[in-house]
Amino acid sequence: MSLEKLADLIFPNVDKTMDYYMEKYPQRNLKEDAVVVRYAPSPTGFQHIGGVFAALINERLASQSEGVFYLRIEDTDQKREVPGAIEDTIETMHNFGMDFNEGMTGNDTFKGEYGPYRQSQRFEIYNAFAKDLIRKGLAYPCFCTPEELAELRERQTAEKITPGYYGEYAKYRNLTAEEAIEKIQNGEKYILRFRSPGNPENRVEAHDLIKGDVSFPENNQDIVIIKGDGLPTYHFAHAVDDTLMRTTHVIRGEEWLSSLPIHLQLFDVLGFKRPNFAHIPTIMKNDNGSKRKLSKRKDAEAAVSYYKEVGYPTASVIEYLLNIINSNFEEWRAENPTADYHDFKISLDNMSKSGALFDMVKLNDVSKEVICKMKAEDVYNQYIVWAKEFDKEMFDLVTANEVMAKEIFNIDKEGPKPRKDFAKWDEVKAKIFYFFDELFDKETAEQVELPKTLSLENAKSIIEVYAKEVNFNVDSQEAWFEDLKRIALDLGYCANKKEYKANPDSYKGMVSDVAGAVRAAVAHRSNTPDLYTIFTILGEEKTRERFEKFLKL
Ligand code: GLU
Numbered sequence: 015m016s017l018e019k020l021a022d023l024i025f026p027n028v029d030k031t032m033d034y035y036m037e038k039y040p041q042r043n044l045k046e047d048a049v050v051v052r053y054a055p056s057p058t059g060f061q062h063i064g065g066v067f068a069a070l071i072n073e074r075l076a077s078q079s080e081g082v083f084y085l086r087i088e089d090t091d092q093k094r095e096v097p098g099a100i101e102d103t104i105e106t107m108h109n110f111g112m113d114f115n116e117g118m119t120g121n122d123t124f125k126g127e128y129g130p131y132r133q134s135q136r137f138e139i140y141n142a143f144a145k146d147l148i149r150k151g152l153a154y155p156c157f158c159t160p161e162e163l164a165e166l167r168e169r170q171t172a173e174k175i176t177p178g179y180y181g182e183y184a185k186y187r188n189l190t191a192e193e194a195i196e197k198i199q200n201g202e203k204y205i206l207r208f209r210s211p212g213n214p215e216n217r218v219e220a221h222d223l224i225k226g227d228v229s230f231p232e233n234n235q236d237i238v239i240i241k242g243d244g245l246p247t248y249h250f251a252h253a254v255d256d257t258l259m260r261t262t263h264v265i266r267g268e269e270w271l272s273s274l275p276i277h278l279q280l281f282d283v284l285g286f287k288r289p290n291f292a293h294i295p296t297i298m299k300n301d302n303g304s305k306r307k308l309s310k311r312k313d314a315e316a317a318v319s320y321y322k323e324v325g326y327p328t329a330s331v332i333e334y335l336l337n338i339i340n341s342n343f344e345e346w347r348a349e350n351p352t353a354d355y356h357d358f359k360i361s362l363d364n365m366s367k368s369g370a371l372f373d374m375v376k377l378n379d380v381s382k383e384v385i386c387k388m389k390a391e392d393v394y395n396q397y398i399v400w401a402k403e404f405d406k407e408m409f410d411l412v413t414a415n416e417v418m419a420k421e422i423f424n425i426d427k428e429g430p431k432p433r434k435d436f437a438k439w440d441e442v443k444a445k446i447f448y449f450f451d452e453l454f455d456k457e458t459a460e461q462v463e464l465p466k467t468l469s470l471e472n473a474k475s476i477i478e479v480y481a482k483e484v485n486f487n488v489d490s491q492e493a494w495f496e497d498l499k500r501i502a503l504d505l506g507y508c509a510n511k512k513e514y515k516a517n518p519d520s521y522k523g524m525v526s527d528v529a530g531a532v533r534a535a536v537a538h539r540s541n542t543p544d545l546y547t548i549f550t551i552l553g554e555e556k557t558r559e560r561f562e563k564f565l566k567l
Contacts, residue, residue, distance in 0.1 A: 016191035021148040023198055024155065024206070030142040032284075039128050039258045048081035050262045052117070053107070056088045059096030061106045061318035062310060064267065064297045067335050067370070071294060072265050073112040074339075074360045081262070085117030086255060087132040090245040100132075106318055110328050128259045133251050140246040143254050143284070144206055144239055152283060153239055155194050155204035156186045180210065180234045187236055206240040208250070211283065218275050223263070223292035223362040225271065233275040249273060253280040261289050265362075268293040292362050297338075298369035308372055315374060325400040325439025327388075329355070330381030337380060338372070340364045352387065378437035386434045390424035397423070400439040408443050411450045421551050422446050425543045433543060448537040449551060454560075459567045463540040465530030467523050473531035474565055479505055480532060481561035486554040494546035502528040535564035 042050060051072040055065055076083035085104065089095055100118050107113070116126030124131045147153035156179070158166075163179065170177040179185075186194070187209060198204065212218075212232035219229045239250035246254070256264055270277075271293040281288045298305045299313060308316045315321075321331050332355060336343045339360050346358050385393060394416070401409035412419040426433040435445050447453040464473055483501045488494045499509055507528050508514040508521040533540060536548055536557060549557050 016195070017149055017151055020155075020191040020195055020198075021145045023195055024148060025141050025145040028138065028141045028145045030138070032143055032146045035139055035142060035258055039260065042082070042260045044082070045080060047079050048262075049075045049079040050082045050084075050260055051076050051265055052084050052086045052256075052259065052261055053103075053114070054086040054088050054266070055103055056091060057095050057099035057103070059099040059102065060310060061102065062308075062316055063318055063321070063331075063372070064308065064316075065103075066106070066110055066318055066331070067297060067338070068265070068267060068294055069107055069112055070110070070332065070335050071339055071360065071362075072263075073107075075263065075265070075362075076115070077356070078359055082115045083112070084126060084128070084259065085114040085131060086259070087118050088248070088251070089132060089134045090241075090248065090251055109322075110332055131259070133255070134245065136251075136255070137244060137246075139258065140240065140251060140254055141244075144246075144250075147208070147239070147284075148206070151209065153206050153208050154186060154189065155198065156184075156207045156236070156238075157197055157202050157204045158185060159203075176214075178235045179207070180236055184236045203242065205238050205242050207236040208239050208280065208283075210234050210236050210279065212275070212279055218278055220274060220278060220288075220291060222271070222274075223265075223290055224295070224365050225268075225293055225367055228271070228274070230272075230275040233279050235276070237276055249276050249280060253277060253284060253286065256289055257281070257284070257286040263290045263292060265292040265294060268295055295366060295368055295370045297372045299372050305369060305371065315372070322400075323404060323440075325397075325404065325442075326377070326381055326437070327384060327396055327439075330377070330384040330437075333384055334377045334380045336360065337376070338370045341366070347383075381437040382434035385436050386427070386432050390420050390427060393423040394420050397439050397442060404440070405443065407453075411452060415450065418449060418551060422449055425547055425551075448539065448542075449548075451556070454538070455563070457538050462534050462538045462567065464534050465527050465540070467527050468531060468534075470567065473534055474567075476505065476528055476531040477535045477561050477564050480528070481558065481565075486549070486557075488546070491544055491546040494549065498529060498532070498545075499525050536560045 042048075044050070053065075053069040053072055073083045075081070085107075087100055100121055104114070104119070116124075116128065117131040118124045118129075122135075130136055144153055148155075158179075162185075166179070166183060167177045170183070181187075184207070187207075189197075210233055212234040214231035214234050216232045217229050218232050219227065222228050237249055238247050240246055252264075255261075274291065274293075277291075278288060280286075297308045299308045299315075310316045321328075333343075333347070336355060336358060340358075342364060343358055343360075347353075350357070388396070394412070397419075398409055398413055401412060436442055443453075459470060462470065464470065468476075480498075480501050483504070485497045488497055502525040503509060505528065506522045507525050508523070509525045511524065514521055514524055529545065530540065532545055533542060536545065536552065542548060552560070
């Protein structure tokens with residue numbers, strides 16, 4: 015009876031019970047194997063690539079099983095909240111091809127039958143659950159001050175015993191309801207703790223869908239369930255929310271694995287069915303040979319905004335993350351080069367149990383493949399969206415020369431070995447600048463790349479003759495090369511490597527030196543698509559202008 019009184023004293027306005035909410039949010043009517051999962055960020059305003067990684071795993075599993083993927087906002091630590099963070103999360107995930115079936119849609123709005131999906135708007139629910147627990151003697155008020163707790167911890171550390179609030183150290187665990195009532199009536203401050211039935215000498219077992227079978231000592235800490243500000247802790251909110259939202263799979267970062275014994279205990283004591291758990295390995299990076307966590311402070315690539323700024327297509331990032339999720343994605347991609355990535359079925363069984371290594375070199379390879387397979391039109395469209403925001407000069411040039419730009423983006427797209435020039439949009443300028451006079455004309459002689467065998471003067475004397483002799487009326491790469499060879503031979507260059515090696519003194523060099531000089535004249539760079547293509551895109555007039563400019567360098 016006095017427990018009832020205590021519960022009423024703490025929550026005078028709570029008239030709902032656990033059962034009420036369990037009925038209000040019934041089992042979902044979904045097909046048998048449908049997976050109900052969530053993305054549950056704190057609204058800190060920082061989008062970490064690890065968040066996209068976690069969201070992608072959840073979203074794929076929901077989508078593959080015709081289940082539900084919902085957005086829950088975990089804002090019980092209100093100090094960390096940043097305005098606009100919810101919209102930003104929704105938009106970020108949308109840009110990465112993920113849309114929520116349910117959950118918050120703005121600060122105060124949500125869609126779905128299991129809401130609100132924002133923890134700070136659910137305190138009535140947590141209170142009802144906490145009230146029930148107090149009534150049943152499974153939770154109790156704790157009047158310890160932060161100083162007392164700090165002192166306890168110090169004492170325990172000095173005595174080399176497990177620190178925390180448990181068993182004999184749980185000062186208020188055995189207070190009678192009457193004593194607690196009196197303290198509350200005297201205005202003493204308190205928080206609510208769970209009365210743990212655990213004994214660390216026993217073990218609790220579970221099967222993690224990524225980590226496999228796991229086993230821990232039972233939790234015996236009387237963890238806080240409702241904090242001084244009236245909001246629940248992560249542990250309590252997780253058990254309540256995932257139960258009421260009918261989550262089937264809790265798929266979250268492995269930093270939560272060590273709290274699993276607490277969570278299992280909460281589910282069990284509350285009489286809730288345990289959901290399936292899967293703990294995702296943390297994204298690691300190789301830092302000079304040693305693996306460490308991708309850090310928000312140290313690594314630009316930890317921020318989702320980085321990928322946008324440097325211009326990775328979102329499809330590249332997704333494909334790369336799918337590679338980390340399941341290493342067999344790569345094989346699937348090779349077998350299905352043009353398939354939509356949504357057709358690849360991810361599986362938690364195939365996921366690496368240890369740290370997921372994030373490797374920018376690999377990301378670049380994946381991204382080059384992705385861009386290489388895009389139609390020139392798509393490359394153009396995506397590039398200008400990026401350039402508009404991050405490189406106004408290129409945006410203006412490319413949009414003013416749309417036809418030419420699309421021709422450039424179309425170079426060597428087909429054929430057995432398509433060009434893989436770009437991994438990200440900020441690499442485009444350096445690779446195509448020479449098509450645009452406005453950029454090309456800014457170059458100085460020092461920037462011109464020549465074959466090692468040629469000086470600028472040698473190259474100029476080649477171009478002087480070549481410009482006079484070249485035939486623009488050719489209609490294939492082969493014919494163009496035959497023409498170049500003809501001029502090179504006239505100039506005294508050799509077309510045959512063996513012969514040149516046997517008699518180096520009889521020649522000025524190889525035909526490739528002449529091609530190198532032409533390349534230097536038209537593009538200033540040694541690594542370019544084939545010259546016939548460049549000639550075709552630039553056209554005769556512009557190409558001839560390039561020869562003249564080169565002679566004046
Ligand atoms: N809000 C938690 C976090 O930001 C979510 C963990 C979970 O998915 O349960 O890490």
